[in-house]
Amino acid sequence: MSTSIKRWVLLAAILLASLTTACGGSRTPVGGPPPPTGNFSNANLKGQYAFLMSGTELCSGSSSFFTRAGSFTSDGSGHITGGLEDVNVCTGVFTLQFTNSTYSITADGRGTLSLTNSTGTTNYSITLASTTAGVIAETDVNLTASGSFQRQNVAAFSNPAIANGYVFDFAGVDYSPNPPVPTSIIGRFSADGGGGITNGLFDANIDGVPSNQQAFPQGAFYQVDTNGDGTNFGRGTANIAGHNFAFYIVDATRLKLLGTDFPAAFSGEAFAQQNISFTAASLNSGFAFLIGGSSSTGPIATAGRFTADGAGNLTSIFLDENNSGNLTLLPSQGGTVTGTYTVDTGGFGGGTATWTDTKAGTFSFIFYLISPTNAVFQETDSNITSDGTLLAQTAGPVSPASLAGDFAFVWSGVNSDGEEDFVGQLKLTSASGNDATGIMDFNQFSVVSPNQFFNIQFSGPFTINPPGTGPNTLTVTTTFPSPTAFNFTAYVVDSNTAFLVGAETNRVSVIAGSFVRQP
Amino acid sequence: MQTVIRVRIAAFFSVLLLLPGNAVWAQQLANRPRQPAMRTLAYDATQETVVEGTVLSYTAESAIPPIGAHLILQTASGAIDIHLGAARFLQANNFSLAKGDSVRVVGASSDTRQGAVFLVRVIQKGGQSLVLRTANGAPLSVARTRALGAQKAPQQEGAR
Numbered sequence: 072m073s074t075s076i077k078r079w080v081l082l083a084a085i086l087l088a089s090l091t092t093a094c095g096g097s098r099t100p101v102g103g104p105p106p107p108t109g110n111f112s113n114a115n116l117k118g119q120y121a122f123l124m125s126g127t128e129l130c131s132g133s134s135s136f137f138t139r140a141g142s143f144t145s146d147g148s149g150h151i152t153g154g155l156e157d158v159n160v161c162t163g164v165f166t167l168q169f170t171n172s173t174y175s176i177t178a179d180g181r182g183t184l185s186l187t188n189s190t191g192t193t194n195y196s197i198t199l200a201s202t203t204a205g206v207i208a209e210t211d212v213n214l215t216a217s218g219s220f221q222r223q224n225v226a227a228f229s230n231p232a233i234a235n236g237y238v239f240d241f242a243g244v245d246y247s248p249n250p251p252v253p254t255s256i257i258g259r260f261s262a263d264g265g266g267g268i269t270n271g272l273f274d275a276n277i278d279g280v281p282s283n284q285q286a287f288p289q290g291a292f293y294q295v296d297t298n299g300d301g302t303n304f305g306r307g308t309a310n311i312a313g314h315n316f317a318f319y320i321v322d323a324t325r326l327k328l329l330g331t332d333f334p335a336a337f338s339g340e341a342f343a344q345q346n347i348s349f350t351a352a353s354l355n356s357g358f359a360f361l362i363g364g365s366s367s368t369g370p371i372a373t374a375g376r377f378t379a380d381g382a383g384n385l386t387s388i389f390l391d392e393n394n395s396g397n398l399t400l401l402p403s404q405g406g407t408v409t410g411t412y413t414v415d416t417g418g419f420g421g422g423t424a425t426w427t428d429t430k431a432g433t434f435s436f437i438f439y440l441i442s443p444t445n446a447v448f449q450e451t452d453s454n455i456t457s458d459g460t461l462l463a464q465t466a467g468p469v470s471p472a473s474l475a476g477d478f479a480f481v482w483s484g485v486n487s488d489g490e491e492d493f494v495g496q497l498k499l500t501s502a503s504g505n506d507a508t509g510i511m512d513f514n515q516f517s518v519v520s521p522n523q524f525f526n527i528q529f530s531g532p533f534t535i536n537p538p539g540t541g542p543n544t545l546t547v548t549t550t551f552p553s554p555t556a557f558n559f560t561a562y563v564v565d566s567n568t569a570f571l572v573g574a575e576t577n578r579v580s581v582i583a584g585s586f587v588r589q590p
Numbered sequence: 591m592q593t594v595i596r597v598r599i600a601a602f603f604s605v606l607l608l609l610p611g612n613a614v615w616a617q618q619l620a621n622r623p624r625q626p627a628m629r630t631l632a633y634d635a636t637q638e639t640v641v642e643g644t645v646l647s648y649t650a651e652s653a654i655p656p657i658g659a660h661l662i663l664q665t666a667s668g669a670i671d672i673h674l675g676a677a678r679f680l681q682a683n684n685f686s687l688a689k690g691d692s693v694r695v696v697g698a699s700s701d702t703r704q705g706a707v708f709l710v711r712v713i714q715k716g717g718q719s720l721v722l723r724t725a726n727g728a729p730l731s732v733a734r735t736r737a738l739g740a741q742k743a744p745q746q747e748g749a750r
Contacts, residue, residue: 129747278728456728537618
């Protein structure tokens with residue numbers, strides 16, 4: 072969240088306090104978990120990977136948003152042989168090189184990563200979704216963060232590889248108004264393969280006030296570093312939507328970007344945009360979405376789904392909003408929901424989506440299409456700064472059998488004490504009852520009593536409500552040291568992916584995330 | 591969205607969720623918790639008021655939304671629930687609150703499913719004043735430290 076739920080979002084403070092007392096800092100709880108099973112090993116993390124994460128750091132005794140992006144190279148046998156990162160922390164923006172770093176992967180794809188730079192060593196828990204991608208959470212005492220990493224294609228480490236349309240989504244903290252405020256920026260641009268940028272369009276949401284669509288100011292560019300960092304790590308610099316960034320190339324279809332206009336701090340990703348002229352007809356299926364950020368009452372996370380008919384109409388709309396612990400579900404009791412969408416003329420993929428619950432009111436969003444099945448999504452309702460992802464859904468029906476298998480997950484949240492980040496493995500079976508089990512590490516940031524938890528097992532029911540493409544429920548309870556329940560609403564994207572938003576009714580928390588199938 | 595670029599396609603508003611063609615969703619709805627409509631209202635700066643009173647109780651980690659510290663403030667018109675945001679932000683700014691304190695708050699009331707809550711933008715106690723929210727209501731608890739960092743050369747605490 073940024074200040075977002077990715078910013079990213081949460082747990083019951085009182086129950087976590089009991090966890091804290093019993094197992095904070097221990098890598099293996101009493102009566103430890105069974106040996107992990109699966110086919111992963113150190114050999115499955117081999118090559119060059121780009122990563123991006125954001126979170127909360129301790130700074131002069133207070134919490135502060137920070138973000139990091141970079142590249143590391145792993146040798147397949149537990150060693151990080153090189154790498155580089157850019158960090159935007161409370162003391163400034165720095166580019167740091169990795170030395171003498173290590174990692175370890177267990178059979179279930181979970182593992183640890185320790186990255187050493189000139190300031191010291193930072194530590195992470197990771198879960199591989201495949202040999203080319205995974206999720207990551209920082210587990211240091213004074214820093215928590217979460218994000219993802221993907222294997223880099225070194226053949227794309229050049230300006231010519233970055234060409235044609237890209238859609239982006241940045242979130243963080245801006246300082247152009249004072250005091251600093253939460254900000255989300257989504258948009259698109261065309262890269263010319265030589266460092267030039269044209270047709271730049273963006274929508275900024277600054278402190279819950281949408282900018283409406285703007286053209287990029289003068290000065291937009293991108294440039295892969297020419298000092299060796301470009302060819303070695305895929306690093307470059309750019310000016311996008313009026314802001315300066317360092318970026319790391321995953322491949323020609325994906326960039327990870329970190330804002331360098333300190334003290335402002337943004338981060339996000341850019342994705343290659345399908346080279347078509349987008350119209351309303353481009354949206355013609357079911358879609359699921361997950362967004363997160365902040366509102367005037369605190370952290371907010373929202374998940375949902377709708378069906379777009381290709382002609383501007385939205386139907387079968389469901390939504391779960393957790394706004395600082397206040398839950399809003401659509402359709403509301405006695406209410407019905409109707410909606411519409413538009414796609415901009417000009418074909419660049421921008422558009423709007425709006426729906427109204429007859430009892431709960433209107434919800435408004437904008438998007439930029441990456442393709443007819445994928446978009447970045449931003450809420451534009453007053454006093455809400457929240458953004459995320461919109462993905463085409465399977466037509467369904469979704470069944471327990473279709474979802475059975477192993478998944479990597481990452482959740483991020485906020486409780487009254489601060490940010491929390493979770494990473495682990497979830498196992499789903501087609502059995503009725505307690506068909507979800509898993510194990511996770513998580514980091515609870517706190518100025519007063521930060522704690523890290525490792526190898527925490529959980530189990531519970533994943534209840535699919537036919538047809539399964541609407542809101543389902545996942546309720547899992549940790550088994551150590553005392554039962555702690557996590558209640559989620561789950562929107563299934565397809566048999567490989569689902570979005571989760573916390574739906575606690577007996578404690579104040581905001582949490583959201585996703586899970587992705589492992590092979 | 592800029593009107594010259596975003597053209598709203600003619601809307602068709604009459605599609606209801608439970609038309610026969612959408613019967614596939616009937617079970618989904620039946621299993622769905624149905625709540626009375628109550629979306630947390632946004633901070634409305636035009637409705638800002640000043641409230642003065644005596645602290646009846648202070649809770650750093652409230653069990654009711656919104657997340658964070660709450661006061662119950664006894665005012666001339668009764669007791670009201672006051673939301674302050676993250677308690678750590680108060681602590682970082684050496685702002686303490688306790689039963690019996692006389693405080694003055696500037697903010698706006700918001701309705702939630704649990705009842706009305708007063709979202710504080712500025713709180714004053716004695717000669718001390720602390721801004722808790724931006725003019726549009728966003729809590730400052732996360733972002734503010736970076737502002738201080740930019741001005742005061744903050745201390746890193748551990749590896750970065």
